[in-house]
Amino acid sequence: MRLHEYQAKGIFADAGIPTPDSRLATSVDEAVDAGAELGYPVAVKAQVHVGGRGKAGGIEIATDDDELREAADAILGMDLKGYHVDRVLVESAVDFTNELYLGVTMDRGEGEPVAMVSSEGGVDIESVAEETPEAIAREAVDPAFGLHPYQARKAVYESGIPRDVSRAVASVLETLYDLWESKDASEAEINPLMVTDGGDVVAADAVLNVDDDALFRHPDLADMEEESYTDDLERKAGEYGFDYVRLSGNVGIIGNGAGLVMATLDLVDHYGGDPANFLDIGGGAKAERVANALDMVFSDPNVDSVVFNIFGGITRGDEVARGINDALSQFDEIPKPVVVRLAGTNASEGMEILDTSLVQVEGTLEDAVQRAVANAEEVDS
Template sequence: MRLHEYQAKRVFAKAGIPTPAAELARTVDEAVAAADDIGYPVAIKAQVHVGGRGKAGGIKLVDNAEEAREAADEILGMDLKGYHVDKVLVEEAVDFANELYVGVTMDRGVGRPVAMVSTRGGVNIEEVAEEDPDAIAREHVDPAFGMHDFQARKVVYDAGIRREVASDVASILTTLYDLWEERDGSDIEINPLMVTEDDEVIAADAVFNIDGDALFRQSDLAEMEDEAAEDELEAKANDYGFDYVRLDGNVGIIGNGAGLVMTTLDLVDHYGGSPANFLDVGGGAKADRISNALDMVFSDENVDAVVFNIFGGITRGDEVATGINSALEQFDEIPKPVIVRLAGTKAEEGMEILNTDLVQVEGTLEDAVQAAVAAAEEVQA
């Protein structure tokens, strides 16, 4: 579960992290009143679960009531990367000297949480990690002992943070780690953490993602869940009982078993494609479940081709084939190319059932992925 910025900031402020003065507004009049109350200039920020809000027009700086009314009227009700904006955060604008990044996540490669600090705040940290990984200082933490003060100071100094603010940044990082651990976080970050001319540090943005499986012991956070702001496809997947994550690519992926799906994602990337999703139908999936999975991936307008990777154990190839046929036969024209790789239990029977006028069947995973990537590229051409 992902908290909205305003919700995350409330959690941060309660834990002692400095945040700007702010009020939530759901109407234009409320936004103007909040701006008047806080004092200009203010930022009016769309509260939706997407990145890049500023570039998409979802964040505006205003200097007076007229500008506040105009900005709120423009942002409220807008469609921001597929999300409807029904509330804005009206927030004190902070004059800053520079912007930092601080965050904590799980490094699954080593099986430990990692604290991260960078002087390259205010930009997409994933891009920084890819283009200049040395710009991000990292410190792994033993969860049995938590983050020690010396570890926080070390990673802050490794990042090149100025001595005048290093202690405050280290304290904020320690607080973030404590929140991440105590509140069952998956990711927590401040980007940017602004440093003012007077060397004050203020959390200008906030991200806090909670492990959805742990909400039973985080009842106050569970009450903050905003189902209306949930990705429509992810909500649909939840209704179907699928493990689904929406990604940014155009090759839809359906498989049975998390490892199998992850392998397929890696191969799509390896062969020059871009995965559109992670969708695990689970073991023993019947025809109707397969049909629902395909229907769901088809409903993602970013998908240009779909690849099935099914290895039968308790999942039977004939059931999978029946489900694929059922989903495709409802269309007068197949909306997107579908490539299928079946192996394992009842795979041969499944191959015979599949309507090859509707799908492309490949014998190996590598061939299936390459065919899907090529089909997606052809659609884009």
């Protein structure tokens, strides 16, 4: 589960990490009231699950009521990289001299957590990681013992952060790791951690992504799940119990198994298409579950075609085919072309059962993806 910035900042603040004073607003008037209460200047920040908000126009600085009204009016309701903005965070602007980066995640290659620090925080941290990875200090953590204070200090020292703020930064890193561990997070991040003229540090942004399978241990976080949805598609995915990620393309992808879906995404890209989503419906493909998956991709206005990639293991191909037929027969009109590829147990029987008046059938994954890409290009043209 991905928390919004305002939700993550509330958790960070409760743990003792300094954050700017802020107010959440869902209307222009609420934003202006928040600015008057906080005092100017303030930052107006779109609350959506996407990076690069500043470059996309989702973050503005306002120095008076008129500027705040104009900024809030522009951001609320905007489409930001495919996400509808329905709320903004109005927070006191930070007068800073430096921007740092702190993060904690799982290093799956090493099989252990890793704490990261960089003196080059800010909007281009992804470029830093790609072009100059040595600028990010990394410290592997034994999960049995957690992040030792000396490890936090070592990471801060190796990142080249000035000595006068190193103790404060190390303290924030220790707290960030404790939150990552105690909240069963997959990722915890502060970018940027701003350094003020007085040598204080303030978390100007906050990321906290929590393992869905651990939410039963965190009822307080589970209560935030509904609020963390950005749009109807994310809300539907939560209701249907799907693993779903919205992307920026126009080829809808449905599969049963994360690896299978990832391979399909790669092939769509390989054949010149642009994936619209990651949607794993999990084991089984009964009519109701298939119909829910199709409802999701058909509801995405960016989708021009759909590829259904199913590998039958325990679930037989003929059962999958009947589920697809039953699901599509519930629609008065198929809104977007659907290509189906079946493989695995009873795949040949399933291919014969599929109603070709409802779907296009291909024998290989490569052929199915190429046809779906061609369908999308035809609609797009």
